Amino acid sequence: MASHRRAVEDLDLSKLRELLSGTQAQVLTSLDPGYEASMERWSRAAIKPAGVSIVPTTSEEVAVAIKYASENNLDVAVKGGGHSTAGASSTNGGLLIDLGGMRKVDVDVAKQRLHVQGGCLWMDVDEAGWKHGLATVGGTVADTGVGGLTLGGGYGMLSGQRGLVIDNTVAATVVTSNGEINHASKTENPDLFWALNGAGQNFGVTTEFVLQAYPQKDVYMGTMIFAPTPENITKLVTAINDLYEVPAEGVHTKTKGKLNSLLGLGRPPQAGGQTVLLFIIAYDGQESKCKQLLKPILDIGPVVNTCHTGPYPEVNSQIPTVPGFRSSMKGAAYVLPIRPEFVTSMVSKYNTFMDSQPDAAQSLMAWEIYDPTEVVKKEENGCFANRGYHMNSLIMPMWSKPENDSECRQFARDVSLEFKKELEAHGQRTSEGVEGGASVKGKKGAVLLYGNYDQYDEISKDIFGDNYPRLQEIKAKYDPTNMFNKLFPIQPKPSSARIENTAA
Numbered sequence: 001m002a003s004h005r006r007a008v009e010d011l012d013l014s015k016l017r018e019l020l021s022g023t024q025a026q027v028l029t030s031l032d033p034g035y036e037a038s039m040e041r042w043s044r045a046a047i048k049p050a051g052v053s054i055v056p057t058t059s060e061e062v063a064v065a066i067k068y069a070s071e072n073n074l075d076v077a078v079k080g081g082g083h084s085t086a087g088a089s090s091t092n093g094g095l096l097i098d099l100g101g102m103r104k105v106d107v108d109v110a111k112q113r114l115h116v117q118g119g120c121l122w123m124d125v126d127e128a129g130w131k132h133g134l135a136t137v138g139g140t141v142a143d144t145g146v147g148g149l150t151l152g153g154g155y156g157m158l159s160g161q162r163g164l165v166i167d168n169t170v171a172a173t174v175v176t177s178n179g180e181i182n183h184a185s186k187t188e189n190p191d192l193f194w195a196l197n198g199a200g201q202n203f204g205v206t207t208e209f210v211l212q213a214y215p216q217k218d219v220y221m222g223t224m225i226f227a228p229t230p231e232n233i234t235k236l237v238t239a240i241n242d243l244y245e246v247p248a249e250g251v252h253t254k255t256k257g258k259l260n261s262l263l264g265l266g267r268p269p270q271a272g273g274q275t276v277l278l279f280i281i282a283y284d285g286q287e288s289k290c291k292q293l294l295k296p297i298l299d300i301g302p303v304v305n306t307c308h309t310g311p312y313p314e315v316n317s318q319i320p321t322v323p324g325f326r327s328s329m330k331g332a333a334y335v336l337p338i339r340p341e342f343v344t345s346m347v348s349k350y351n352t353f354m355d356s357q358p359d360a361a362q363s364l365m366a367w368e369i370y371d372p373t374e375v376v377k378k379e380e381n382g383c384f385a386n387r388g389y390h391m392n393s394l395i396m397p398m399w400s401k402p403e404n405d406s407e408c409r410q411f412a413r414d415v416s417l418e419f420k421k422e423l424e425a426h427g428q429r430t431s432e433g434v435e436g437g438a439s440v441k442g443k444k445g446a447v448l449l450y451g452n453y454d455q456y457d458e459i460s461k462d463i464f465g466d467n468y469p470r471l472q473e474i475k476a477k478y479d480p481t482n483m484f485n486k487l488f489p490i491q492p493k494p495s496s497a498r499i500e501n502t503a504a
């Protein structure tokens with residue numbers, strides 16, 4: 001808990017119940033049914049006991065709770081989909097706003113826009129859009145929250161064609177720390193809108209996102225499995241490098257942004273405890289065209305190939321992640337060409353860890369592969385500081401016993417460091433960052449860290465890079481006492497602290 005904020009006491013409970021009486025909001029303590037569900041998080045290691053959980057159904061109810069928390073100096077956390085593995089949506093004894101009661105999506109068919117409440121999961125968005133033949137960029141695992149993923153940038157299956165989630169966010173409604181309901185877009189409170197698009201967890205409770213959607217057809221998708229032999233790795237990686245090489249600044253790869261893939265290492269139960277190479281794809285186009293692109297990979301002869309054409313929402317249930325574990329996510333940046341020797345060395349590192357730690361049998365490691373051209377092109381959108389021709393990797397240990405927390409997290413740190421060395425070997429400029437992260441701290445250009453994956457040791461300046469000073473000014477305007485401080489907190493700029501919170 002931030003030291004200057006306090007835990008909830010009995011008097012707060014009765015006041016909050018009184019203020020919210022006559023509304024649909026629930027006020028839950030540990031004695032109430034529903035409290036435990038409200039504490040649940042995707043990673044069991046991220047659970048903390050809130051002093052009270054408010055489950056609102058409208059922006060107005062959120063505003064009442066936030067105003068009270070502000071006037072009474074309460075510690076506040078906000079839960080969207082609960083997927084932050086670092087506990088950024090939990091509070092120890094403070095007031096939790098659990099947006100799980102706000103999961104409605106309204107579709108404006110004429111404008112092809114999705115009005116998405118702040119507690120929605122991506123499955124809500126995918127299903128609502130698909131009923132009208134629409135889709136937008138969204139998370140690749142359907143039970144992830146729209147809130148945290150969007151406010152931190154957001155990569156998805158359609159990023160190769162449409163950029164980040166924030167590049168498709170048209171407007172938002174935000175309850176700021178003084179309890180006001182603000183609208184933000186390029187024309188209304190544009191400073192707040194800029195800050196929300198990349199550092200949004202710092203600026204209030206977003207109760208609605210308006211997302212641009214696009215006509216969407218069926219998708220060709222599936223998983224191929226290969227034995228992780230050096231020969232297979234070389235062939236697979238060579239084909240990937242060829243498919244995703246950016247020919248020149250601003251020019252699409254051979255995939256034309258339509259093929260999103262993931263190269264993963266895992267030990268699926270069907271493989272009988274053996275490590276396998278997973279190649280998961282989603283192609284927004286015809287099967288025959290995708291097969292042409294993938295010919296060198298299909299020629300390797302996958303031992304399993306589930307590729308088929310199916311409805312768009314299915315693409316976001318392909319990655320084999322399982323809730324209910326203790327888990328953490330550590331990101332790492334990488335650039336093409338991927339070296340086969342590097343992948344082989346990561347297989348060996350993964351095997352050593354998995355053999356020594358049977359509790360972590362579900363752990364995954366992955367290279368996310370997409371055409372980065374559109375993400376780079378849209379750099380005028382928001383404060384997101386990680387746009388570049390690099391891509392994201394993911395190290396995701398999953399285990400169940402608390403006594404294994406340190407060892408499993410250390411594995412993720414160690415692998416991330418190997419990725420950093422590999423970046424340096426490719427001539428990328430990195431700095432020490434914090435704890436050896438890959439950051440180019442405070443320098444212009446991509447920070448080479450994705451805040452939604454990197455919630456270990458990095459600090460806010462690592463994540464926001466050159467945009468940090470401007471974010472401090474906007475923070476002073478909308479959250480001068482730093483109420484929203486759970487994820488890469490931004491210190492409000494002292495000299496601007498008296499600017500009034502008015503519409504631009």
Ligand SMILES: Cc1cc2nc3c(=O)[nH]c(=O)nc-3n(C[C@H](O)[C@H](O)[C@H](O)COP(=O)(O)OP(=O)(O)OC[C@H]3O[C@@H](n4cnc5c(N)ncnc54)[C@H](O)[C@@H]3O)c2cc1C
Nearest residue numbers: 080081082083084089118140145147148149154155206452
């Ligand atoms: C299985 C899995 C798959 C993932 N897949 C992807 C992916 O495909 N693409 C990608 O870019 N990232 C992905 N991520 C990372 C993801 O972006 C982060 O974990 C993100 O924090 C999840 O958001 P959430 O709302 O579920 O999390 P929460 O834990 O609820 O929230 C995370 C942070 O956002 C804040 N927050 C959430 N909602 C709101 C809101 N409405 N208003 C204000 N603050 C809010 C919380 O307070 C907290 O600080 C994935 C993560 C996991 C665990």
